[in-house]
Amino acid sequence: xxxxxxxxxxxxxxxxxxxxxxxxxxxxxxxxxxxxxxxxxxxxxxxxxxxxxxxxxxxxxxxxxxxxxxxxxxxxxxxxxxxxxxxxxxxxxxxxxxxxxxxxxxxxxxxxxxxxxxxxxxxxxxx
Numbered sequence: 001x002x003x004x005x006x007x008x009x010x011x012x013x014x015x016x017x018x019x020x021x022x023x024x025x026x027x028x029x030x031x032x033x034x035x036x037x038x039x040x041x042x043x044x045x046x047x048x049x050x051x052x053x054x055x056x057x058x059x060x061x062x063x064x065x066x067x068x069x070x071x072x073x074x075x076x077x078x079x080x081x082x083x084x085x086x087x088x089x090x091x092x093x094x095x096x097x098x099x100x101x102x103x104x105x106x107x108x109x110x111x112x113x114x115x116x117x118x119x120x121x122x123x124x125x126x127x
Contacts, residue, residue: 062084063080064080078092
């Protein structure tokens with residue numbers, strides 16, 4: 001049996017997310033579902049690359065470290081911050097690429113996240 005420290009036990013929440021990469025622009029992660037509980041982040045979704053899973057942590061300061069694993073086998077490292085109100089954001093990296101990312105989780109009261117405000121966040125600088 002898996003213990004609470006080993007897996008997220010909170011409710012699965014629908015989420016909205018995106019990542020950016022030079023030459024590809026902003027790409028959505030849709031569908032996306034995330035669970036955050038006891039400092040553990042778990043999730044799954046799909047983007048233009050393939051289906052993926054999320055496995056990571058959030059510390060007491062809100063620092064986020066997530067590994068996104070694609071069904072095809074490669075992994076992307078997401079690091080950033082959690083704002084305490086349902087938004088995780090930061091930078092991702094893997095060999096040969098990097099960019100910004102954002103995941104907004106539907107609130108515990110099931111209120112909708114302001115998707116328009118999230119979409120309005122300006123893309124990062126392009127080289």
